[in-house]
Amino acid sequence: MGWDTGISKMPAIATVVAKASPATIERAKSALSAGRLVAFPTETVYGLGADATNDRTVAQLYAAKERPSFNPLIAHVADLAAARRLAQFDAEALTLAEAFWPGPLTLVLPKLRGCAVGQLATSGLDTIAVRVPNHPVAHDILAAFGKPVVAPSANRSGRVSPTAAKHVQADLAGRIDLIVDGGASPLGLESTILACLGRTALLRPGAIPRATIESFLGRDITIATRSTDAADGGGRPLAPGMLVAHYAPQATLRMNASTVAPGEALLAFGAALPPDAGNARVILNLSGRGELVEAAANLFSYLRELDGAGVDSVAVMPIPGEGLGEAINDRLRHAAAPRHRVLHMTRPQRAS
Ligand code: TXA
Numbered sequence: 001m002g003w004d005t006g007i008s009k010m011p012a013i014a015t016v017v018a019k020a021s022p023a024t025i026e027r028a029k030s031a032l033s034a035g036r037l038v039a040f041p042t043e044t045v046y047g048l049g050a051d052a053t054n055d056r057t058v059a060q061l062y063a064a065k066e067r068p069s070f071n072p073l074i075a076h077v078a079d080l081a082a083a084r085r086l087a088q089f090d091a092e093a094l095t096l097a098e099a100f101w102p103g104p105l106t107l108v109l110p111k112l113r114g115c116a117v118g119q120l121a122t123s124g125l126d127t128i129a130v131r132v133p134n135h136p137v138a139h140d141i142l143a144a145f146g147k148p149v150v151a152p153s154a155n156r157s158g159r160v161s162p163t164a165a166k167h168v169q170a171d172l173a174g175r176i177d178l179i180v181d182g183g184a185s186p187l188g189l190e191s192t193i194l195a196c197l198g199r200t201a202l203l204r205p206g207a208i209p210r211a212t213i214e215s216f217l218g219r220d221i222t223i224a225t226r227s228t229d230a231a232d233g234g235g236r237p238l239a240p241g242m243l244v245a246h247y248a249p250q251a252t253l254r255m256n257a258s259t260v261a262p263g264e265a266l267l268a269f270g271a272a273l274p275p276d277a278g279n280a281r282v283i284l285n286l287s288g289r290g291e292l293v294e295a296a297a298n299l300f301s302y303l304r305e306l307d308g309a310g311v312d313s314v315a316v317m318p319i320p321g322e323g324l325g326e327a328i329n330d331r332l333r334h335a336a337a338p339r340h341r342v343l344h345m346t347r348p349q350r351a352s
């Protein structure tokens with residue numbers, strides 16, 4: 001038995017479902033440390049956890065969920081002190097964190113230089129979504145592991161978010177190592193996402209009503225409307241002002257390149273390089289073995305590295321569209337497209 005990623009059969013993993021207990025927490029910690037995937041309960045929905053600092057594991061998480069695109073993920077940590085090692089909190093972000101954490105609030109903040117969370121987890125963005133869940137099992141796993149854990153909802157792409165261990169089992173058995181059963185998620189609705197990047201804006205309505213946040217802040221908050229191509233219930237992050245939806249390199253990307261112009265950079269895939277690869281100023285190979293999990297893990301850091309090399313154009317070799325290749329091509333296409341997408345802002349409409 002196995003599951004089909006489109007390009008290869010992944011061998012089925014024996015998925016263990018274990019009731020939450022100190023021994024299970026220890027087991028979750030070991031699995032996360034070993035780069036494995038662990039589903040666990042939070043107060044909102046069950047999350048599919050992976051070591052946020054390990055791009056390869058994060059690539060495997062995308063494969064297990066069959067996500068067709070790389071949306072940035074939320075880094076979950078045990079407490080505010082751990083969150084402050086990842087992100088820059090301005091005064092308002094700090095007030096919000098102190099008031100609503102632990103709890104179903106996610107804050108999108110500037111990523112700190114030297115932040116341990118990998119490029120794939122944040123889709124190459126300079127911002128990071130952080131959350132401190134208020135669920136004893138989630139808390140204990142995060143505290144035991146001691147590193148940030150990315151955790152999208154533990155469902156297969158296109159299915160509804162799971163609020164019980166058996167939902168996770170139905171979607172992901174055979175693909176992940178461990179499901180920690182902590183009973184039903186009490187809220188059943190994902191966290192509310194606020195961007196604190198200057199002016200606080202609502203990116204995703206969720207378990208904390210907007211009115212609660214507005215009355216706490218004593219004013220209305222801006223709402224960033226999202227695109228209609230929302231996938232996986234999360235959709236793409238749309239961004240007020242300085243918040244960019246996608247990582248956009250300075251250099252122009254030339255997709256499906258079979259030749260290299262003098263002075264271009266080459267973003268390669270597989271063992272067979274174009275005959276004129278010698279023209280390239282710099283070559284980075286996403287995966288010499290032509291392996292999509294490895295390519296996904298390298299994608300954003302290589303794009304940044306090529307950008308840092310100061311080239312005007314990057315020739316990108318063809319990458320197969322199956323399995324994780326779909327998400328890789330999706331992100332490359334967005335990076336190749338002219339700058340930012342059009343972002344819509346709406347003023348909050350208040351019923352008087
Ligand atoms: O309640 C929750 O938040 C659950 C539980 C498991 O914690 N998690 C969850 O994760 O809903 P996910 O991956 O399904 O949704 C994450 C959302 C996506 O819509 C993503 O676009 C947005 O967060 N996001 C993450 N990083 C972002 C960033 N840097 N800028 C804007 N949006 C971001």
Ligand code: MG
Pocket residue numbers: 152153161232233234
């Ligand atoms: Mg989701």
